[in-house]
Amino acid sequence: MNHTGVDKLIYGVRDRDAASRFWTDFGLEPDGGGSGHAAWCAANGATIELRSADDPDLPPPVGADVDATLREVTFGVQAAADIDALEDALSPDHEVRRDAEGGIRTTDPLGFGLAFRVTRNRPVAAPEQDVNVPGRATRVNRRAPRVDRARPLEVSHVVYVTDELEAHKEFYVDRLGFRVTDMYPGRGYFTRCSAAHHHHNLFLLNPGGGKRGFHHVAFEVGTIHDLFGGGNNMTRQGWKTMLGPGRHPISSCYFWYFHNPSGGAAEYDFDSDVVDDDWEAATWESKPENFAEWCLAEGMGEALLYDGIQRG
Numbered sequence: 001m002n003h004t005g006v007d008k009l010i011y012g013v014r015d016r017d018a019a020s021r022f023w024t025d026f027g028l029e030p031d032g033g034g035s036g037h038a039a040w041c042a043a044n045g046a047t048i049e050l051r052s053a054d055d056p057d058l059p060p061p062v063g064a065d066v067d068a069t070l071r072e073v074t075f076g077v078q079a080a081a082d083i084d085a086l087e088d089a090l091s092p093d094h095e096v097r098r099d100a101e102g103g104i105r106t107t108d109p110l111g112f113g114l115a116f117r118v119t120r121n122r123p124v125a126a127p128e129q130d131v132n133v134p135g136r137a138t139r140v141n142r143r144a145p146r147v148d149r150a151r152p153l154e155v156s157h158v159v160y161v162t163d164e165l166e167a168h169k170e171f172y173v174d175r176l177g178f179r180v181t182d183m184y185p186g187r188g189y190f191t192r193c194s195a196a197h198h199h200h201n202l203f204l205l206n207p208g209g210g211k212r213g214f215h216h217v218a219f220e221v222g223t224i225h226d227l228f229g230g231g232n233n234m235t236r237q238g239w240k241t242m243l244g245p246g247r248h249p250i251s252s253c254y255f256w257y258f259h260n261p262s263g264g265a266a267e268y269d270f271d272s273d274v275v276d277d278d279w280e281a282a283t284w285e286s287k288p289e290n291f292a293e294w295c296l297a298e299g300m301g302e303a304l305l306y307d308g309i310q311r312g
């Protein structure tokens with residue numbers, strides 16, 4: 001079962017105008033895929049689709065955010081044979097529907113919509129990293145770029161809050177073949193698709209208190225300038241930071257999260273770990289310094305005043 005990563009996300013929303021403006025400001029491009037729904041895509045073709053929160057074709061919302069939340073994740077696979085294998089693994093106790101294009105749809109143990117299709121994502125490459133450090137100058141006689149708007153390259157991961165952590169992990173890992181890459185014992189599992197090399201494509205988090213629902217989606221950007229420039233642009237456009245900028249010790253990336261009117265949050269990531277089967281999963285104590293080496297709680301704050309931005 002060679003899954004390749006996140007191909008598509010479908011949100012159910014009531015305020016489509018706000019959600020549309022968010023994704024445009026975030027740096028995604030309008031998708032002309034002809035689905036009949038408003039959609040945007042990252043540079044590799046990974047797609048964000050918006051539908052009405054009342055759309056009867058969507059799985060019911062999981063969690064309290066019934067007016068705006070993620071309803072379905074489509075993971076790509078390498079070949080049609082992988083779809084067949086996943087269908088065989090799911091069918092004994094799940095309703096599995098074939099769609100017109102040969103993909104399958106079902107729901108996971110908490111009711112999150114889950115689909116697989118032969119991937120439509122395209123290989124994508126970030127620009128050459130021109131960085132000047134002593135002995136390794138790669139940007140000579142040229143100024144460093146400024147970024148006014150990020151260009152997310154790909155969707156790297158989705159995060160679910162779950163109150164059935166072990167059952168949820170067994171479903172994705174033991175049954176569907178996802179790989180655990182790191183873990184907080186009793187609290188969270190970072191997992192990746194078997195044929196993907198992101199540190200994680202799906203993180204299952206149990207914060208306690210019986211909570212469940214969609215938490216966030218993350219996009220990888222190509223330069224540190226995209227992360228900071230994109231985050232500053234989102235702030236200029238009036239979007240509120242959920243957390244960041246900052247840096248995660250687990251997966252190593254710089255991050256910046258924004259509250260998303262489509263549901264949950266959307267995250268810019270830069271310089272995440274890339275892993276393969278030789279990666280050694282570690283167990284981590286769940287404590288703030290393992291979540292963030294450092295971070296700003298509410299964006300760049302007063303520093304933004306120097307960029308002409310007044311915070312409300």
Ligand SMILES: [Fe+2]
Nearest residue numbers: 159216218267
């Ligand atoms: Fe994340």
